[in-house]
Amino acid sequence: MDLSPRTEPQGGVLPPAGLVLLHGTRMSRAQWGPYLPLLPGTEVVSVDLPGHGDRVAEEFTRQAALRTVADAVAQAGPRPVVAGHSLGGYLAALWAAEHPDALGALVLIGATADPAGPLTGLYRAFARVMPHLDAERTARRMNALMRLLGARGEHADVLPGGAAYASLPAAWDLVIAEAGPRLLEEVRCPVVLVNGQLDQMRLHVRRFAAHARDPHVVTIPRATHLLPATHPEQLAEVLRLALALARPQEPDAPV
Incomplete structure (x- = not known):
């Protein structure tokens, strides 16, 4: 795996790439608050996806979700790095597939299970029963598990309540229907x-x-799907390396 920075072109120093951070299912932009001290000097843009955080009452739709990603990319400046965890990673890949020249780098965190694979049935079943469960009780149990697996301090403080489960079926339906490895085929930045x-x-x-055209695979030892909450220093290091990898705009490449 080569995570060395790209060589700057002669004639001037490139401005640093901005960083867009997209949260996972149930979570919110608050998931990334503890990362700001770990990414000094980086222009960080984090947003709530529809049905999450301050937008928990909004319906989760494909159009609304991808518009949120587009707005965040625009706010981050030219050719940012977009990093997403779980649902956020799949949405980042969906957006990047439709805008293959727009990013400096793409980071998928816990978002490399093919929805066409054997896990699909399990996730579909959970999404079907979710509306019939006590959402607050489910959230308490899930949050207790996250704390048991290592979520501490600020990362434990931002764990969501039951209202965040309402958008889960629609979000997973989108991922299962459209996400997958082929989304990366035309993406021209490092992944x-x-x-x-x-x-x-x-x-x-x-x-x-x-x-992917330019893949870089990173595995964090002993970490689970809760990686952003349990191993923030290690993930922040990967994000810093992705920022160093960010590919500048090629002279003739459209955005």
Whole structure:
């Protein structure tokens, strides 16, 4: 794996790339608050996806979700790095597939399980029963598990309540219907595929890497799917390396 920075072109120093951070299912932009001290000097843009955070009452739709990504990319400046965890990673890949020249780098965190694979049935079943469960009780149990697995301090403080589960079926339906490794085929920037060693969403990382033009695979030892909450220093290091990898605009390439 080569994560060395790109050589700057002669004639001037490139401005640093901005960084867009997209949260996972149930979470919110608050997921990334503890990362700001770990990314000094970086222009960070984090947003709530529809149905999450301050937008928990909004309907999650494909159009609204991808518009949110587009707005965040525009706010971050030219050719930013876009990094997404879980749902955020799949949405980042969907957006990048439609704008293959727009990014400096793409980082998928815990988002390399092919939705066409064997996990699909399990996730569909959970989404179907979710409306019939006590959402607050489910959230308490899930948050307790996250704390048990290592979420501490600020990362534990931002764990969401039950209202965040309402958008889960629509979000997973979109991922299952449209996400997958082929989204990376036309993406022209470096693609960093980062997973916890124990993450079930790491299942098809080689398949995703095979479809990317410039893949970089990173595995965080002993981490699970909860990697952003349990291993922030290690993930911040990967994000810094992705910023160093960010590919400048080629002279004749359209955006």
